Amino acid sequence: MPTSPDPRMLRIQLGIELRRLREEADRSTFEAADVLGCKQPKMSKIEGGSQSVQPDDVRKLLEFYGAPAKQRKYLAGVAEQAAKRNRPKKYHRDAVPDWFQRFLALESAATDVRLYEMETITGLLQTEDYARSTIQAWEPAADPRLVEQQVQTRMQRQAVLRSKSALRSLDVVLSEAAIRRVQGDSEIMQAQLAHLLELSERTDVEIRILPFDAPNRITVLSSFFLLHLATQKLSAVYLEDVLGATYLWEPDEYTRYSMTLDRLQAAALPAKESRTLIAKVKAAHV
Missing domain, CATH: 1.10.260.40 (lambda repressor-like DNA-binding domains)
Incomplete structure (x- = not known):
């Protein structure tokens, strides 16, 4: 590769x-x-x-x-x-640590973002305490100063949700596991789920929950982002793992992932019912 x-x-x-x-x-x-x-x-x-x-x-x-x-x-x-004059590739593999800086640049200029998350509430929608807990869980021996730098970077990413950013729409499909999996403690989860409910009321943000009992749902084994940058005329699929990230931008590849996300959205609860489920899970943490 x-x-x-x-x-x-x-x-x-x-x-x-x-x-x-x-x-x-x-x-x-x-x-x-x-x-x-x-x-x-x-x-x-x-x-x-x-x-x-x-x-x-x-x-x-x-x-x-x-x-x-x-x-x-x-x-x-x-x-x-x-x-450097590299040969064209169908896909592009980035190694740590540059992949994340590259992703931050692309995300900040994206006009439309669609994504599917399996296990964790996506970084764009995280509260500061939830973000801190996920980072500490991943790197328990990390210097607290490094943890705080990473938390602030994650919070700064959310600038794309503000009015002056390029972002026009954010469509999110979360597996039910992402809202039920306890990160930190009940207090952190309650605040995080309340934050999700608040964001879900925005007209430019759609959050749908893919429930455990959705019949005949397709199985997708990894999270993925679809990024569209209108100014740069770029549409790319972003895949992340523990060693780095991969970008796919061939039209047929992007189309297949887009169609996959369409199917996940169709199997997920509508926005209103998703808010009801999030509120139900939130109430369990009182």
């Missing part, structure tokens, strides 16, 4: 990160283009991920935007990888 990131994905990540840094620095695409000695349309293509950019030009932009040293080093490395 390939372990080197696909250049297209790296270009898209670079574009997202460079645009964010430019906006944080309150600079225009015209000013950024002047730094590179090019025209504004090229800068827009770079930020959209459709135009390659040389590592030295990335360094110039990072300096112009006043990016922190650690981020400059990381993104310069991404640019170096993107500049």
Whole structure:
């Protein structure tokens, strides 16, 4: 299985990160283009991920935007990888630790997200205490400072649920196991389920529970994300495991996963009945 990131994905990540840094620095695409000695349309293509950019030009932009040293080093490395002429691949495998930083960039720019979670309430919908408990359970010997950094990163991901983000819709199918499996203690679970109920009332968020007793349901053995980025014209399937992540973006692959999620949604309870089940499980933790 390939372990080197696909250049297209790296270009898209670079574009997202460079645009964010430019906006944080309150600079225009015209000013950024002047730094590179090019025209504004090229800068827009770079930020959209459709135009390659040389590592030295990335360094110039990072300096112009006043990016922190650690981020400059990381993104310069991404640019170096993107500049390599790798053979096209049907799928792209990322190894730890870069996979998560790449996912954060893609998630932050996604316009539509659909996902299926089996065992755990997905990170976008977690409370801080629930997130902390899941991280501590996974890494019980971790330095508390590292745990808190990871918790805050997970909370910052939820910025996509705010009004100024690119996200237009979030469709979630949770296995009933995800809401019944106790994470932390009853108090944490009660607060988490209350948070789910609150989010489920939003018009741009749909949460459906796939019940244990759903008849003739299909069996899907792993969680997955479907990400659509309108600006970058990218639709990708995101699969995660303990060693890293895999992206699939061939049209037939994306379509098959989309159809699978359609079937899971059809087998799940409607939104209103899902809220009733969540409330019932929440009441059991009183």
